[in-house]
Amino acid sequence: MSDVTAISVGGRYDVLVGSGILSRVTDLLADGVERVLVVHPPALAGLGARVARTLTDKGYAAELAEVPDAESAKTSSVAASLWSRLGDAGFTRSDAIVGVGGGTVTDLAGFVAATWLRGVQVVQVPTTVLGMVDAAVGGKTGINTPEGKNLVGAFHEPAGVLCDVDVLTTLPEADLAGGLAEVIKAGFIADPVILELVESDPLAARRYDNPRLRELLERSIQVKADVVAADLRESWLREILNYGHTFGHAIEQVEGYTWRHGEAVSVGMVYAAELARLSGHLSGPEGDELVARHRMVLESVGLPTTYRGDRWAALLPVMRRDKKSRGSTLRFVVLDGLARPGRLIGPSEEALREAYARVSTR
CATH class of the missing domain: 1.20.1090.10 (Dehydroquinate synthase-like - alpha domain)
Incomplete structure (x- = not known):
């Protein structure tokens, strides 16, 4: 494992940057979390499963939720399907969501976290350069409408962001x-x-x-x-x-x-x-x-x-x-x-x- 750089966002949360640091996702979750929904696109099913296993090994009840690729994920219907998953699984305000993917997935995961029970914590695991330097950092969340991009959203800061440079190996x-x-x-x-x-x-x-x-x-x-x-x-x-x-x-x-x-x-x-x-x-x-x-x-x-x-x-x-x-x-x-x-x-x-x-x- 390489050295890890921790970049503080106003002392409110950290962005961890390094290689081979995927297992540190649990370091970013607050105390009291029992259930975690891991949101990922189809192409990252394997990576989502790795994150879920890491969580399970540390005692969390982890569930996987696959969402469409790219901008197709950022719709009200996809957000509603995730709200249903959270409700069926009995997620409470002290539970969490982990977004694993590019900027569209982190935007969606953050928006769902912001709106479920008026706000649960989210940890972002961006898997693209765009996600690492932009979408996953800063607490801007949102979905698209037919009238435009990111017109519906909320400000909801993550509990932390994990940028494992090794996941870029498969990025086109x-x-x-x-x-x-x-x-x-x-x-x-x-x-x-x-x-x-x-x-x-x-x-x-x-x-x-x-x-x-x-x-x-x-x-x-x-x-x-x-x-x-x-x-x-x-x-x-x-x-x-x-x-x-x-x-x-x-x-x-x-x-x-x-x-x-x-x-x-x-x-x-x-x-x-x-x-x-x-x-x-x-x-x-x-x-x-x-x-x-x-x-x-x-x-x-x-x-x-x-x-x-x-x-x-x-x-x-x-x-x-x-x-x-x-x-x-x-x-x-x-x-x-x-x-x-x-x-x-x-x-x-x-x-x-x-x-x-x-x-x-x-």
Whole structure:
């Protein structure tokens, strides 16, 4: 077993990062827990069973609950099926849920935990880069509706998060690259060393067995931990974590969630950078260089930076339903400089369209 890094989220809970640490899931459960529901997707049935055996060996009554893959898991009907499982098994307020999977599973498990008996504890075991650096940390939970992504949810902090880097061994290369979008985002909004590490060796950043990836994970988790510790309920500071997400979420919905989240956010960050340049938040040669740097670093790890040019009429109404919008006013997280996130409120229709043109394929 490797050394373990414990990253505190405001002293309220820890994110454990290491290799071969799956058995430490029981360390994160509070005293008094008797029953644990382990939620997992079909592809991770074996890993879910390993977690359940670990719990059973430590005296817990563990049950497995399989949910659909990807965004199909984040629906009201799937959440309702888990509520029924909890009710049938007699789960009380002192029992717990463990989410084993990518960001969709941790979002779902957290939401079900937040709503069952008005809140039971949840431990997250993310199995993707995206889940480790973003979805599992911070207490944001949610499900989708036909009208948009994550429109129904609750803030519900986990009892702990366990990031076992060894589980990334089976992660498809495209999914690992997709998760790096959130890593790179952390570099642009808070920790430029992340960008330097990726730029110096993009191939190492994409290898689960390279120490470079673990350093990137830990730095990205630290960025998120610092932000959410200061602003749990997204009054303002936490909004910076949505850099690239307004346009990115719109792509996801318009494409019927056939795009990976990280791929959509990658294009969304370039869109936000172009919008910042057009609106004067970024200016001069330094502004041009920062916009260009978005494209270079994202493309270096195999992420897209353009999107089709015939979808504006579908994208705009989705962006208007973004959680950061207020009434009919669109709000974007933009950069005023490297690691200097700011807010753009009510950009002009002309700027919105021009930024779209600059990320569009012809």
